Amino acid sequence: MATLVLLHPLPTHGGMMDSHLYRKAAWRLPALAGIAVLRFNTRGTVSEAGRSQGAFDGGVGEQFDVASAVEFVRERGLPGVWLVGWSFGTDLALMHGCLPGVRGAVLISPPLRWSSPAELRVWERSGKAVVCLVPELDDYLRPDEAAERFGADLPSASVVPFENARHLMVGQSDKVLDAIVGVVAPDVRTPLARTWDGAWEKRQVTIVES
Incomplete structure (x- = not known):
């Protein structure tokens, strides 16, 4: 079937593995859709599950968190690995997630704040699927601008507008x-x-x- 590796929103602004979408995904998708879900806190993140080691590194050191999570599911032979990023997590996916064994990425409320055009072009060259779920009323990047910015460097990405939705969904x-x-x-x-x-x-x- 499929396996999701969830990359959470910005930990310096309350993002964590227990953010509402990811909590619900972990509770529902294995039972209702037969999809395996891995959620975890990146370095320096606090949630109800505890405090992760290390310190927030602005998306740089988090490269190793992403790689370790992907390797964790691959070592266990879990099928069809996809990254699901949300807000800051979308930038982690774009910056560090185009790895062997990853089929593609679903990006929720992508701000395109930390990732660069060069990193989007890596995904384009890979041929891996990228689907962007973009809120109509997002504070950072709305559907029209998202289509323009992804279209410049990752034209194969699919931009899906979410009507009446905001950044936190x-x-x-x-x-x-x-x-x-x-x-x-x-x-x-x-x-x-x-x-x-x-x-x-x-x-x-x-x-x-804390």
Whole structure:
């Protein structure tokens, strides 16, 4: 089927592996779509899951976090590896994620703040799929500008506008998850079920004091 490696938003502004879209993806997609999900905190990030080692490095040292996550899923023989970046995580995907074994990337609210045109051209030359989910009301990059900027250096990228959505995709979780599934596992029927009557367990939460 498919495996998602989730790269979270900017940790200096509250981004983490427990950000709402990624929490829901990890809870829902394995059961409802048969998709494996790996989420983790990049260096220097704090969440309910704990504090990761190291310090935030502005997307530079995070190269090794991305590479380690991809290697983690590859070593376990998990199928169809895709990167899913959100905000800062989209720049990590573009900067460091065009790796052997990665099929493509889904970019949620890409700001194109940290990544360079040269890094977009690496993806273009690779032939790997890149799909951009761009909020209509984004504070950083809206669909028309996204189409122009990706079109200049990564013209094969698909830009998908999200009507009435903002950068954090609040209230858009179901649509975003359905869109991701449509890209990485097109044989899975969407919209996904909104209820679950199978086995479940309570989440264990660790409280971290900053």
